[in-house]
Amino acid sequence: IYNVERYLAECLESLAHQTQRDLEVVMVDDGSTDSSAAVAREFEARDSRFRLVQQPNAGLGAARNTGARHASGAYLAFVDSDDVVVSNAYELMVTSLEQTGSDFACGNYHRLTVTGTWQSAMVAETFRANRSKTHITKHPALLNDRTAWNKVFRRSFWTQHGFRWPEGVLYEDIPVTLPAHVLARSVDVLRQPIYLWRARVGDSTSITQRRTEPRAVRDRTRAVDGVSRFLAEHGEK
Secondary structure, three states: OOOOOOOHHHHHHHHHOOOOOOOOEEEEEEOOOOOHHHHHHHHHHHOOOEEEEEEOOOOHHHHHHHHHHHOOOOEEOOOOOOOEEOOOHHHHHHHHHHHHOOOEEEEEEEEEEOOEEEEOHHHOOOOOOOEEEEOOOOOHHHHHOOOOOOEEEEHHHHHHOOOOOOOOOOOOOHHHHHHHHHHOOOEEEEEEEEEEEEOOOOOOOOOHHHOOOHHHHHHHHHHHHHHHHHHHHOOOO
């Protein structure tokens, strides 16, 4: 959570109303200077499943790592605090994992705008059909599945490989999600949209919407280069 007072309540409400009731929500306030922490405290006060953790501003990767350290469940998911999670998202993904034994599940996502929602073009082919116990080598379109927040990871898989989000950089998703696809024994792919990825308006734009800024270009290039090296080291073509 970082300076998202405009969107945070909607995000947290979407978690509070998940059909997967057995849920732990670790809210990491990454040094917000607006009223985001106050919004989070309201949810903590009214719902015992919500817990607020505060830290000095360190960036998205560091906040996610803090959340992962505090989480105690058998499964692990990440949510960006300006987005919305579809009400049955975690029930669908956890149920799938319990049926298949896969290391993680990933679900389709739509763009959320002031005028409505629509399929994200980047992953339209990736999530065209349900696929149980598949792998990136069987379904190469999963190369486009690079985001942290449309997934539920089996915690044992996460711990086994010592995954950590890179800190102090933009585009920290890529160095974790693509290696996870390679290292997984199998993954479950859900066609149904489980996540609404917000396109912000006005001067409060997201990292993705600032992708042409020099730092963003640099960090994205480094992320892709790092994954390319990882694939080469693992003999992946």
